[in-house]
Amino acid sequence: MVKEVLVAPSMLACDFSKIGEEVEMVNKSEADWFHLDIMDGVFVPNISFGFPVVEAIGSLATKPLDVHLMIEKPERYISKFVKAGTSYLTVHVEASPHLHRTIQEIKDAGIKGGVVLNPHTPISSIENVVSDLDMVLIMSVNPGFGGQSFIPNAVNKIQMLRQVIDQENPNCLIEVDGGVSMKNAQQLIDAGADVLVAGSSIFGSQDPTAEISALKTLKKGQKLA
Ligand code: DX5
Ligand code: ZN
Numbered sequence: 001m002v003k004e005v006l007v008a009p010s011m012l013a014c015d016f017s018k019i020g021e022e023v024e025m026v027n028k029s030e031a032d033w034f035h036l037d038i039m040d041g042v043f044v045p046n047i048s049f050g051f052p053v054v055e056a057i058g059s060l061a062t063k064p065l066d067v068h069l070m071i072e073k074p075e076r077y078i079s080k081f082v083k084a085g086t087s088y089l090t091v092h093v094e095a096s097p098h099l100h101r102t103i104q105e106i107k108d109a110g111i112k113g114g115v116v117l118n119p120h121t122p123i124s125s126i127e128n129v130v131s132d133l134d135m136v137l138i139m140s141v142n143p144g145f146g147g148q149s150f151i152p153n154a155v156n157k158i159q160m161l162r163q164v165i166d167q168e169n170p171n172c173l174i175e176v177d178g179g180v181s182m183k184n185a186q187q188l189i190d191a192g193a194d195v196l197v198a199g200s201s202i203f204g205s206q207d208p209t210a211e212i213s214a215l216k217t218l219k220k221g222q223k224l225a
Contacts, residue, residue, distance in 0.1 A: 002173060002194050003220060004220075005189055005193075005194065005195075005196060005215070005216065005218050005219070005220060006032040006033065006173075006194060006195040006196070007030070007031050007032055007033075007195075007196050007198065007212055007215045007216055008031065008032060008033040008034065008035035008066050008175070008195055008196065008197045008198075009026050009029075009031050009034065009035060009197075009198060009199070009202045009203070009208075009212065010035040010036075010037060010146060010177070010197050010198060010199030010202075011023075011026075011034060011035065011036055011037075011057060011199075012036075012037045012048055012146045012199050013146045013147070013199030013200045013202065013203040013204065014203050015203070016049075016053075019053075019056065019057070020060060022203070023057055023060040023061055024060070025208055025209060026061070026063065026212075027060070027061065027062045027063065028209070029208070029209045029212040029213070030212050030213050030216040031063065031212045031216075032063060032064075032195075033063055033064045033065070033066040033087070033088070033195070034057060034061050034063060034064070034065050034066065035066045035068060035177070035197045035199075036049075036053075036054055036057065036065055036066065036067045036068065037068050037070065037146075038050065038054075038067060038068065038069050038070060038071055039070045039071070039143075039144060040070065040071035040072060042071070042072050043070050043071050043072045043092065043094075043095050043143075044070045044143050044144035045144050046144045046145055048070075051080060051084055054067065054081070054084045054085070054086075055084050055085065058084055058085030058086075059085075061085075064087035064088065065084075065085055065086050065087055065088070066086075066087065066088040066090070066175075066195075066197075067081055067086045067088065067089050067090070068090050068116065068137065068177065068197075069081075069089065069090065069091050069092070069095075070092060070095075070116075070143045070144065071095065072095050073095065073096065073097075074091040074092070074095060074096055074102065075091075075096060075098070075101070075102045075105060078102070078105050078106055078109055079109060082109045082110070082111055086111055087111055087112060088111065088112045088113075088114060088134070088135060089106050089111055089112070089113055089114070090113075090114040090115060090116045090135060090137050090175075091103075091106075091113075091114075091115060091116065092115070092116045092117075092118065092143070093115050093116065093117055093118075093121055093125050093126060094118055094121060099115065099126075099129055100128070100129055100132070103115070103129060103132050103133065104132070107132070107134075112134035112135065113132075113133065113134055113135075114133055114134055114135030114136060114137060114172075114173070114175070115129065115133060115135075115136055115137070116136075116137040116138075116139060116143075116177075117136065117137070117138055117139060117157075118139050118142065118143065119139055119140070119141070119142055119151050119153065119154070123157065123160055123161050123164060127164070130164060130165070130168045130169055130172070131168055131169050133169060133172050134171075134172060134173065135172060135173040135174070135175055135195070136161060136165070136172060136173075136174055136175070137175040137176070137177055137197075138154055138157055138158055138161065138174065138175070138176050138177070138193075139154070139177055139178055140154035140176050140177065140178040140179055140180065140188075141177075141178030141179050142178075143178075146199040146200050147199070147200040147204075148178060148179055149179055150178065150179030150180065150181075150184055151178070151179070154176060154178075154188070155184075155187055155188065155191045156191075158174060158176060158188060158191040158192050158193050159191045159192060161174055161192065162174060162191065162192025165192075173194040173195055174192055174193050174194050174195070175193070175194065175195035175196075175197060176188050176193045176195070176196060176197065177197035178197075180196050180197060180198045180201060181198060181201035182201070182211070182214055182215065185198075185215055185218055186218050189218055189219070189220055189221070190220075190221050196215055198211075198215065202215075
């Protein structure tokens with residue numbers, strides 16, 4: 001298990017009119033990854049951005065791209081996201097009818113692959129693929145928009161998932177996304193989260209670099225050591 005807490009700012013919340021400066025801020029900060037949210041207006045009721053933006057961010061980024069696909073049949077676009085510079089590619093369990101094949105295709109392409117669970121989707125839905133995963137992303141809001149309120153049940157869900165992961169695939173990371181801030185981050189880490197995605201709490205703060213540093217000061221507790 002990774003001992004350090006990883007922080008992945010969600011670029012959906014950045015100021016796209018000065019995207020170069022925003023990428024540079026993340027590059028210079030203590031953040032670990034760039035979290036990029038791809039929405040198709042079908043799987044989720046919103047459209048975000050596509051390949052030109054991912055490629056532009058990738059050309060400036062000095063840290064790995066963590067791409068969260070909120071699109072129907074994500075398997076159609078794996079190779080394009082690999083070419084665009086993705087390091088971690090996650091697909092929603094609810095959006096991929098042949099999930100096992102999709103995960104294999106991502107890993108065969110030479111990058112890390114993971115799955116995402118909506119708030120209503122049980123952990124049991126991934127029991128037959130858990131040993132194949134590099135990461136499981138627990139949604140703590142319903143996907144589609146930044147700036148939503150955190151759903152507290154995510155804490156229990158992470159606790160339950162931590163037990164499964166420790167038993168079945170201890171190297172698999174647990175990521176949490178939606179409404180994450182300094183108010184709930186320690187609780188999420190104590191529950192077993194390895195990677196914190198945060199959008200509005202970082203980019204909406206007076207000092208995004210300091211907000212990232214604050215998240216990076218949080219430590220995993222004894223019970224997880
Ligand atoms: C929601 C996205 C999130 C979003 C998080 O569908 O997956 O990554 O940008 O934004 P905040 O941190 O503002 O909830
Ligand atoms: Zn996301």
